[in-house]
Amino acid sequence: MNKKNNTRDSILRNDGFQTIIASLLCILLGLLVGYIVLLIINPSGAAGAISSILKNFLYYPSAAAATKYLGTTLVKASALLMCSLSVLFAYKVGLFNIGAAGQYVVGAGACLYCAIALHLPWIVCLLAAVLASAIVGGISGALKAYFNVNEVISCIMLNWIGLYAVNMLLTTVKEETTPYTKPLSSANSSAILPTLGLDKLFSNNKFVGLGLIISIVMAVLVWIILEKTKFGFELKATGMNKLAAKYCGMREKTNIILTMMISGALAGLGAACFYLTGVEQWMVQQTSVPSMGFNGIASAFLGGLNPIGAIFSSYFIQHITSGGSYVDKTMYCAQISDLISAFIIYLCGFVLFFKLWLNRYLDKREEKQGMKAQKGGEA
């Protein structure tokens, strides 16, 4: 019996398992708080609202419609996943890339401009996005490496610089009568990412395609780089102790810049995978940085800072974010969906806290069992 207990405890002690438990707890807590807020604002609609957030595409009664909107949620989730990987990658190297949002914007700007103004094929647009975002990330990295400018500060500033620069750039390719960029389907259909037949699986949702695959591949790739390669070994060492990295001959400055470039590239790739499907057009009068990059932070933490975990957490966060748009707008104001998903998202940050708490609890219990065993032995 004791042995059984031991195996159970060692599962409970397992780091991956703890992360999953903690993440699930956070989600539950977030939903609960969201529900309470809904109750306070308007008690009669709360249950309905929370269930539509959770249901998201299942809101549609027909299976065909539901799978179609599942597809759209997946397209958005893959962009979110890339942002989350961007945050996670930098975080593992000891950098807080709050600039994923701005890098994402720059990536969007670069690929849309290449597509609409320059009529380039999708692969070039994609690479342009990656390159532009890598440069923006690299700027923060260089500032950090050479002038010790905190990356959070430089990233936040670059977020705004990026947003307005992109707005200006894309104004040249906007539709005449609306503030939106010209749709890819009419402006340059060769810039649209191939669907690879995936659209068939989602009731002909033509936005689903290569982007989905790229994002999953990237998650696995990031995991491999961080866990299995020499390169990841170096980057992590640099993040944990810059001086030790220097001491053992790693080029710590280069590593910091490289990390931010890769991190930026991931966010830019995310933007390309999203905007090059044509699912959305860029609104050139935006005055706030799209939340994708910021949600990436939450999703990275909810996924326990593990690239594979990020796949699931990104989907979940996108699921409730999309679900939010189905909340009954006659009972709640339009921003309510954002508010509720924000609650859930921000409670997700507590994953680490929960893990700590779980370990404390296990320690206490072990102590008690130890005492009991001892007493039993003495008797």
Add this chain to the structure above:
Amino acid sequence: MADYAIEMLNITKRFPGIIANDNITLQLKKGEIHALLGENGAGKSTLMSVLFGLYQPEEGEIHKDGRKVEINNPNDADALGIGMVHQHFKLVECFSVLDNIILGVETTKGGILQKDEARKKVLALSEKYGFQVDPNALIEDITVGMQQRTEILKMLYRDNEILIFDEPTAVLTPQEIQELMTIMKNLAAEGKSILFITHKLAEIMQVADRCSVLRKGKYIGTVDIKDTTPEKLSAMMVGRDVNFVVEKKPVKPGKVILDVQNMTVASKRHKNNAVNGVSLNVREGEIVCIAGIDGNGQTEFVYGLTGLEPLKEGKITLHGEDFTQMPIRKRSIKGMSHIPEDRHKHGLVLDYSLENNIVLQRYFEPQFTNKFGFLKKKEIRDYANRLIEQYDVRSGQGPITKARSMSGGNQQKAIIAREIDKNPELLVAVQPTRGLDVGAIEYIHKQLVAQRDAGKGVLLVSLELDEVMNVSDRILVMYEGEIVGEFDPKEVTVEELGLYMAGSKRKGA
């Protein structure tokens, strides 16, 4: 019974994979200095952390003045008058000395800090014990010795009467050690009870009243100092006799390996140069030692030599190859190894596992990384296991133990294993035995001598005159950034060296 200030009864504390304290009983008399001796990883720091409320023991109880007490956190310890100076200091670098001292026990009026009173008290204490610390200085600007005094003042400021010193002398210069010994004696004379961890038997013989010995987490015994000798103590601690004299064959130096010409390194603390036109060489088959009082440019010299800091002037050659501008990685590959002075700052990635730290200088070699850039985890594990065994690096979970959770001495052993096993042409060893137990010191000294006998060069930087006299074949004394004398250890006395180190004598260079 009642004359015990503290009794720790049957304490057991486990960590994953190891019983750090196994049913240990320790009784501290009022007004005594009680030394705690044991090999690296024997569980000394753990036991003291239990007393200070940082760890909760699984079993056992603590009595103060004969009454059972619960110590759940350092605040409880403080309330009971227990204070601790940790092996690795716990000070806020960018705060002033005064702020660090009052941190946690600030007096406020209407939410506003009242520092005047505190300043007076600190100055009075500092005067009383002859500490000479400036309460306004920032921690990052003062020497390690001064930082330690800040830690001691912290305890005195809180009127602690039970004082725990965890390896306080490992980081001090011989002069500072003597001053600390005096301070401890004064404190004990005033009725404070002191627990004192050190690996240096001479210090125990000098100040302690009694000494308790731990070995591999178990309690071995307690002896009165007046009835014992250093040899007996070390035998008790290691379980065998330790040879204090380093055995070596006569030196047969060969070709010059390292040649340093006119090295000058700027100082970060003052406008003058930290290292001023130093020239020296190390030949095959010899151990050259740079002796000197801490802060006379040894640190900066090593930084310059190993590439951590740029040179203002000068030239470094190793085996005839110009090293002056060479990147650190290349120096390492070309045969320069470096055991750094500060193991936490440079030597280790504390959040990496022991095995990762062991390959920190060679993870990129073909034996650990394949041609696609993937790490060969199995080879790394095997290599780490070999070094762990060979150098007796003790830890809870072997190669996967986080470096942070290892005892200070075992962290040091891991670094030494890594650097020596690279089989370098030149080994630069800065304070390599800092924080090691006598058994480990004996082993490391043997390794240094083995390197030398294999025809390699060793450049040893040490503050400890015993080590300098015992191990080296040639001694260079450094004073204010310059080499002020060169000696043969067989022909010079410690007193003579002391004069050069203090700057009161110098040879025409």
